[in-house]
Amino acid sequence: MSQQEIYQIAHQLKQQGKTPSVALIKSQLSVSMPLTAIIKGLQQWQKNPALGETKAEQPAETAAPADTNASADIATLNQQVTSLRQQVATMKVEIDELKNIIAELKAK
Structure with a gap:
């Protein structure tokens, strides 16, 4: 899918009280993605967690x-x-x- 899906999964995991990790995100992706893309997406989300918010959650x-x-x-x-x-x-x-x-x- 896209980096946005990685951000959303990381955000959901955080809301569930879990620490987002490459393995957890990979297990929830709708489409298989290269590990490098998952790592990059997770790092970007960690720098800016607002990336994972859905449009309904954003002001x-x-x-x-x-x-x-x-x-x-x-x-x-x-x-x-x-x-x-x-x-x-x-x-x-x-x-x-x-x-x-x-x-x-x-x-x-």
């Missing part, structure tokens, strides 16, 4: 900035796509010009 305030950030990210990506399309169009014109020059040189 409503934290959801709003994410939406704002997502909108800003989308706008930035749209600008980048527009810029890249313009660059591709310019390059196509240049390629056509080079093809014409090559054809002229071959004709000589």
Whole structure:
């Protein structure tokens, strides 16, 4: 699945009064994951236990900035796509010009 599943399992184990460990998390995963991924996920969760909280457990305030950030990210990506399309169009014109020059040189 994902790192989020590791965070959620660690959070659930902590709520049950258990100390999250690689073995406990591995035993509860819905899909087998490499040990390195489990270890990394557990370490990240230990640094920030809030990662394992479900959306219902998180305060409503934290959801709003994410939406704002997502909108800003989308706008930035749209600008980048527009810029890249313009660059591709310019390059196509240049390629056509080079093809014409090559054809002229071959004709000589």
